Amino acid sequence: MIAQRTLRTLEFHKIREEISRFCTSALGKAKVEELVPSTDFMEVVRLLEEMDEAAQMLRVKNNVPMGGISDIRPHARRAQIGGALSPVELMEVSSTIRASRVLRQFIEEMNEEEELTTPHFLEKKELLPILTALEKEINACIDDNGGVLDSASAALRTIRQQLRTQESRVRERLEGLVRGRNAAKMLSDSIITIRNDRFVIPVKQEYRGHYGGIVHDSSSSGQTLFIEPDSVVQLNNEVRRQRMREKEEIDRILQVLSAGVQEVAHECFVLVDVLADIDLILAKAKYGAANRCSTPTMNAEGHINLKRARHPLIPIDEVVPNSIAFGDEITAIVITGPNTGGKTVTLKTVGLSTLMAQAGIPVPALEGSELAVFDQIFADIGDEQSIEQSLSTFSSHMVNIVDILGKFDEHSLVIFDELGAGTDPQEGAALAISLLDEVHGRGARVLATTHYPELKAYGFNRPGVANASVEFDVETLSPTYKLLIGVPGRSNAFEISKRLGLPEHIISHAKSFTGSDSRAVDSMIASLEASRRQAERDAETAQKELQDAEELKQRLASELAQYEQQKDKLDEKAKEKARKIVDNARTEAEQVIKELRQMQLNQAGSVKEHQLIEAKKRLEGAAPENRVLQRAAKAKQIAPLAAGDEVKVISFGQKGTLVEKVSDTEWIVQMGIIKMKLPESDLNFVKPEKQKEPRTMATLKNRDSHVKLELDLRGERYEDAIMRVEKYIDDALLSNYHQVSIIHGKGTGALRQGVQQYLKKHSRVKSYRFGEAGEGGSGVTIAELK
Structure with a gap:
């Protein structure tokens, strides 16, 4: 503890x-x-x-x-x-x-x-x-103002109803007296009031005998008496009795609720x-x-690393933050420098931050700070500036130090302020060095401040010890309160005296009394301070450039994100527009095909040439000029197109068969009964699922003629017809047709059954069906090929 x-x-x-x-x-x-x-x-x-x-x-x-x-x-x-x-x-x-x-x-x-x-x-x-049960029970009986509710019990509700009725009777009787013919003359005021829990009326002194009854009170002047008339005494007695019953029932309810609390x-x-x-x-x-505090990381090894720590009791806008790290390789820090420079504040900042962290309180330092859990923390800190230097001061410090020496161990944090002060400087310095050697040598973490110049060299010749000082601005003759780790404090007496106007010859004469070693040390300290200031300036410049680079990086990242977001929006917009174009083209194509089928049905399968030309023009007009889709189709092409290939017309979303190449970039494509001239960029080769033999131009050229989409068997003998069907199916498969029509007529049905029986057994026939009304009905069998 x-x-x-x-x-x-x-x-x-x-x-x-x-x-x-x-x-x-x-x-x-x-x-x-x-x-x-x-x-x-x-x-x-x-x-x-x-x-x-x-x-x-x-x-x-x-x-x-x-x-x-x-x-x-x-x-x-x-x-x-x-x-x-x-x-x-x-x-x-x-x-x-x-x-x-x-x-x-x-x-x-x-x-x-x-x-x-x-x-x-x-x-x-x-x-x-x-x-919760007790809460509900209490809330059912007590209101928010601490009153007992009528609903607390049935008996209380009945008693209060009777009490209100009785009070109304008393008021009615007294109101009759107040409104009486002589009331304005005999009463001080036409009101009904209460004295001693009984209803009374204010009667003038000279008319006290008119109403009779009991006098319960009088005004300060004695001119008004508060009288309970005889006519309401019994009624008031009944009111009093009901109130006593009410109190008894309330006490019973409170006792029951208190028993619930007892449980x-x-x-x-x-x-x-x-x-x-x-x-x-x-x-x-x-x-x-x-207070802009942070949660430190804790360790059990005695490591302290406070980043821009502030004393928690000094206002944020006044305190100067300092970073201090020790406890690992460096286990002791000796801070030198002038009074009022912030040495004591630094000690208290470390000590108080450690106490706060060990109590579960966030510390006033930046994120990433680290503190240790100590078994004991000792502090010998006195306001030396406000008390007279005397033996009693030295004695009080030494009593405390002796107590510390008897209790501390390697798991302790020991803080000394103005170690060895209050006695002869030479003896005090020697004693301070000895005490630091003792505490540091036994493994404790030590923070100490001192005035003695002999301790400036303490950290240079002892391992695990570092010098530190608080900065003093000679130009403004004031401390900056910045802690400088690794730089011992130096005397500024000559510089301050010079700034304050002390003649130069007096300062030069004074310097002659200082030893060369002392001047060399001061010169070394001054050089260290100058190097430190330059390093701080360089660090600030680098930090500024790093911050600017980070801001530029964030700005570029934000702009890139905006660009990507805008690009995605434009891509989506373009895709949506392309989808609408394709949908419109598909709708128009479907409408044209529907009209052609209707013409074929209405005109018994005969469609005039000019109607086909007109439909062809409408289909060409419906084709969207979408370069994005064409480039996508071109990118997907895996081999040169050839006559007989099955392709997908991207602009229509329909499949067709290549008939003839009319130029380097255009093909005649048959889609159902329609032939159209389309650009190759609008065609996408559809690879057949299975092919009996490789697709070559020689195979297609060796065929006698172009294979039609239908086979007419009407008038054929049964055996000849089946042979023709067999050859026709092979030719259709070589031409990559996915659907063919076989016309066998109605007749006796023998040819139809033979054809369908053959199709049923063929491995490349996916399915077959009778033709629709516009396709020839039961006289035609439509076969879908694999």
Whole structure:
């Protein structure tokens, strides 16, 4: 456990006060007052993970419902010993139970929606007791203002109905007196009021005997008496009796409800403890968000790496952030430099940040900072500037240091401010060196500040020790509060004196009293500072160029994304336009074919030449001039086209057969009964599923004539007809036809059966059917080929 002296020295109580402002309940504030840093590594990690989950919840949901929470532990304890709770206390119990129910539901919904996963808060949700039954029971009897409802019991409802009836009778009787003929003269005011829970009227002093009855009160002047007339005494007595019955029934109801609280008193204690813990965790997260803090990575090896850390008690717009890293190869840092330069602030920043992290509080540093979990943290820090240098000052420091030397080990962080101060400079410097050797030699992490110039060389000849200083601007004669690791502080007395107007000969005379070694050290320090400033300027320039390059990269990436998005939109638009063109062409082609079929049906299979020419022109006019589709078709072509090939006409979406090539770029294509001249770019070769022999121009040229799409067997003998069918099917397959018509007539049906029997057994015939009405009906068999 961290010593209370260290917590006071590093002002940890002020951090608790800051966090307490973000609590939503007195429970959370009480929990903050008990908050102390933990020295258990796993517990510290858990505390920071809980706080980090709370911070994420606040970022996602902006708020976590924690309203309506009260400390109901005193109520539960009184209920445990049989005491009756008041309506207000019972409402506080109900409100706290409701708050836990709402919070539990909030955590469940957030994790179910997969917006955020909070395993630690899910565990705490499981710890919250479910007391919904008690909440409903209390709410059914007590209203939001702490009053007992009529519906709390049937008896209470009846009593209150009778009470209201009796009060109405009293009011009616008194209103008759108030509105009487002499009332304006005898009464101070025409009102009915209540004194001692009884209805009375204000009567002037001189007419007190007119109404008789009981005097319950008088005005401050004594001129008005509040009298209960004789005529309403019995009625008021009945009202009083009903009120006593009402109170008895209310006490009984409260006793029953208190017994319900008694049964779950232990659960109430658990409920309050968990809610207080959650309120504390949320307060830490809110504090971190308000002060731009981050969650550090923790280790058990004593490594500290704070990135642009700020003292948490100095306003953000005033504090100068500093980065400090040690604990690995370097385990001790000695900071030298003038007073008011920020040395003590640096010590407190490291110490207080470590305490905050070990208490599960985010630290005021950039993301990626790292802190260690120490078993003990010791701090000897005193405001040396505000107390007179005397033996008592040195003694008080030494008493504390002696106490530290008896308790620290290799798992400790030790902070010394102005080590060895308050005594003779030579002895103080020697003592400071000895103390640093002792603490550093025993493996502790050490941060120390000093005025003594002898300690400037301390870090140069001891492994694991580094010098540091706070920067001082000679031009402005003021500290910059920047910490310089690796650069010891140097005296600026001569430069400051010169800037303030001290004559040059006095300064030169003073320099003659300083040793050459001292001047050489100051010269070396000055050179180091100049090199550091140049390195910082170079780093800033490089950082600026890196930032500009990153911004340019992001801008180019954004523009590229916009270009790709616009390109996709234009491609989709072009495709949609092409689809509409093809759809329109297909619709027109289908309409032409439909009309031709209708002509063929109406004109008994005979279509005139001029009708075919007109249909051909309409089909050519429907063909879309889509270069994108033509290029796509050309890209898909796998071999030179040849007469007899089956092709797909892209612009129509229809299949056809190549008849003849009329030029280098055009073909005659037959689609059904229509022949058209089409550009080769609009044709896409359709590869047959199976081919008995290779497709060559010689095969096609050796055929006697072009194979027709139909075979007429009418008038043929049966055997001859079947032979012709066999040859015709072979020729049709060689011509890559996918469908042929065989005309066998109706007759006796023998030829038809023979043809269909042959087709049924043929391996390359996919299916066959009778012709439609416009195709010849049952006198024609349509065969679909594979």
